[in-house]
Amino acid sequence: MTRRTLAVVSAGLSQPSATRLLADQLAAATRDDLVRGGDEVELHVVDLREYAHDVVNNMLTGFAPTALRAATDAVTGADGIIAVTPIFSASYNGLFKSFFDVLEADSLAGRPVLIGATGGTARHSLALEHAVRPMFSYLRAVVAPTAVFAAPEDWSGGSADGALRARIERAGGELAELVRRRPAAAGPVDPFALTTSFEQLLGRTDS
Numbered sequence: 001m002t003r004r005t006l007a008v009v010s011a012g013l014s015q016p017s018a019t020r021l022l023a024d025q026l027a028a029a030t031r032d033d034l035v036r037g038g039d040e041v042e043l044h045v046v047d048l049r050e051y052a053h054d055v056v057n058n059m060l061t062g063f064a065p066t067a068l069r070a071a072t073d074a075v076t077g078a079d080g081i082i083a084v085t086p087i088f089s090a091s092y093n094g095l096f097k098s099f100f101d102v103l104e105a106d107s108l109a110g111r112p113v114l115i116g117a118t119g120g121t122a123r124h125s126l127a128l129e130h131a132v133r134p135m136f137s138y139l140r141a142v143v144a145p146t147a148v149f150a151a152p153e154d155w156s157g158g159s160a161d162g163a164l165r166a167r168i169e170r171a172g173g174e175l176a177e178l179v180r181r182r183p184a185a186a187g188p189v190d191p192f193a194l195t196t197s198f199e200q201l202l203g204r205t206d207s
């Protein structure tokens with residue numbers, strides 16, 4: 001049995017939040033698929049509204065306050081990431097973008113990511129493809145083929161049925177498969193880690 005960690009990032013601002021609801025359902029579908037395959041799964045939920053002030057402070061000072069550092073470590077050290085944003089002005093919202101802006105460069109390279117979004121109109125569902133997917137491609141993450149958009153009419157009460165349920169299950173299965181193909185994550189990237197041995201440093205000559 002392999003132990004896997006999933007980071008669940010939700011940029012919803014409302015309480016209760018449709019974005020958080022979708023994120024939780026995507027996380028459950030991914031976890032269930034991994035568990036069926038014999039893995040043990042730990043979920044780390046990062047509800048970005050709790051870190052909004054810290055994210056801005058990080059952008060202004062270059063340093064992450066302790067709570068935000070724990071959240072960014074949970075994301076950069078996870079085996080798989082579920083990233084869900086509300087659509088604002090036909091794109092991800094500012095909080096979502098700012099959070100990923102403060103992560104260390106290259107910290108998501110090769111990392112499996114499942115993307116999702118909620119919006120007020122299904123007409124903006126392709127924002128996932130023209131805004132969210134390109135952002136993660138730039139970060140060199142490995143984005144699952146199925147992206148999940150939920151409009152208000154896709155929910156029946158607080159649950160996902162029909163076409164939305166089918167997309168959630170398919171996307172969760174795809175992320176689980178991407179996670180299974182990789183060795184278990186070693187944890188967050190340490191930007192101050194020594195990547196050169198002392199022998200190499202001592203043997204180096206200036207040219």
Ligand SMILES: Cc1cc2nc3c(=O)[nH]c(=O)nc-3n(C[C@H](O)[C@H](O)[C@H](O)COP(=O)(O)O)c2cc1C
Nearest residue numbers: 012013014017018019086087088089090119120121
């Ligand atoms: C400032 C603002 C801009 C928005 N722009 C869009 C938009 O362009 N397209 C859309 O479908 N929904 C738009 N919405 C609606 C939100 O995406 C939608 O209500 C979302 O599900 C809210 O998520 P939450 O409940 O997690 O906060 C906008 C909402 C706000 C507050």
